[in-house]
Amino acid sequence: MKHLKSLFAVLLAAFLSACGGSVQKTDTTQHTALQVPSFSADSAYAYVAEQVAFGPRVPNTPEHDACAAYLSSSLERMGAKVVCQEASLTAFDGSVLRATNIIGSFSPEKQRRILLCAHWDSRPFSDTEADPALWNTPIDGANDGASGVGVLLEIARLIPGMNLNVGVDIIFFDAEDYGTPEFYQGPQGQDTWCLGSQHWAKTPHVPNYKAEYGILLDMVGAPDALFTYEHFSYQYGAHLLEKVWKTARDLGYGRWFVPTKTYPITDDHYYINTVAKIPCIDIIHHNPHTAHGFGSFWHTQADNITGINKATLAAVGNTLLHVLAGE
Numbered sequence: 001m002k003h004l005k006s007l008f009a010v011l012l013a014a015f016l017s018a019c020g021g022s023v024q025k026t027d028t029t030q031h032t033a034l035q036v037p038s039f040s041a042d043s044a045y046a047y048v049a050e051q052v053a054f055g056p057r058v059p060n061t062p063e064h065d066a067c068a069a070y071l072s073s074s075l076e077r078m079g080a081k082v083v084c085q086e087a088s089l090t091a092f093d094g095s096v097l098r099a100t101n102i103i104g105s106f107s108p109e110k111q112r113r114i115l116l117c118a119h120w121d122s123r124p125f126s127d128t129e130a131d132p133a134l135w136n137t138p139i140d141g142a143n144d145g146a147s148g149v150g151v152l153l154e155i156a157r158l159i160p161g162m163n164l165n166v167g168v169d170i171i172f173f174d175a176e177d178y179g180t181p182e183f184y185q186g187p188q189g190q191d192t193w194c195l196g197s198q199h200w201a202k203t204p205h206v207p208n209y210k211a212e213y214g215i216l217l218d219m220v221g222a223p224d225a226l227f228t229y230e231h232f233s234y235q236y237g238a239h240l241l242e243k244v245w246k247t248a249r250d251l252g253y254g255r256w257f258v259p260t261k262t263y264p265i266t267d268d269h270y271y272i273n274t275v276a277k278i279p280c281i282d283i284i285h286h287n288p289h290t291a292h293g294f295g296s297f298w299h300t301q302a303d304n305i306t307g308i309n310k311a312t313l314a315a316v317g318n319t320l321l322h323v324l325a326g327e
Contacts, residue, residue, distance in 0.1 A: 218283070236279050
């Protein structure tokens with residue numbers, strides 16, 4: 001089950017095809033004057049579990065290739081026009097990573113566009129573990145990567161039935177989590193994180209691509225998740241940040257979405273803001289009680305499927321659906 005070797009050939013074929021189904025009907029609920037489909041936390045959780053079942057999604061591994069096939073074929077089945085942006089990216093230690101940004105576009109003919117994104121790769125190191133013997137062990141990345149992708153896959157399943165006034169581009173960025181590990185003794189370079197989004201921001205899948213705004217999801221599955229006003233998000237998209245957090249509070253999700261300003265985080269949204277010049281905010285887990293500011297699971301073997309909470313997935317997913325419907 002861990003590596004799903006029996007499905008690898010089928011998924012790889014689907015991946016190659018998608019790069020070159022039907023949508024289930026959902027119940028709807030009334031929010032203000034809008035009809036918004038019901039976000040299924042069970043479905044989002046299943047998408048997270050399916051990613052984790054491949055094993056760590058580290059570039060240059062069969063597990064990574066198999067999951068790329070799964071993600072691209074899933075978006076295509078949900079009705080998106082899929083582009084797989086492949087690139088050879090240089091890691092902190094000079095190694096070359098075979099990376100793939102996976103883009104699913106809904107209503108690509110519409111000029112008004114909204115960008116939703118998350119990273120789909122997982123960390124090749126457990127560099128915040130207390131035991132040095134574990135530092136070179138890759139993580140499952142259930143929360144750090146898979147949770148955001150799971151939420152966006154459920155949203156992708158629902159978008160075709162929403163009759164939105166805007167087009168939506170869902171991007172799964174690769175090689176976000178291959179940054180310099182804590183224990184590395186070699187030369188310390190800059191911009192070693194978020195390699196996939198850096199590449200996309202410089203060379204987007206559509207020439208001169210523009211979106212009205214972007215929303216990044218990162219670590220959105222923990223039961224104790226706290227989402228705050230991250231510094232870069234507020235600097236480049238304060239109005240959007242306030243709108244999303246107000247939407248969450250109006251829906252009853254105030255325990256997760258807290259309007260408190262916190263420190264800057266180098267994440268994919270930073271390069272979307274500074275290079276692609278698209279205002280983008282980051283919904284990311286913040287824990288002020290840890291040394292690194294993230295959950296205790298961060299970059300450890302504890303980042304596995306047991307740490308994923310359906311209520312948190314639902315809070316994030318329902319909030320995004322209502323924001324989209326409001327457009």
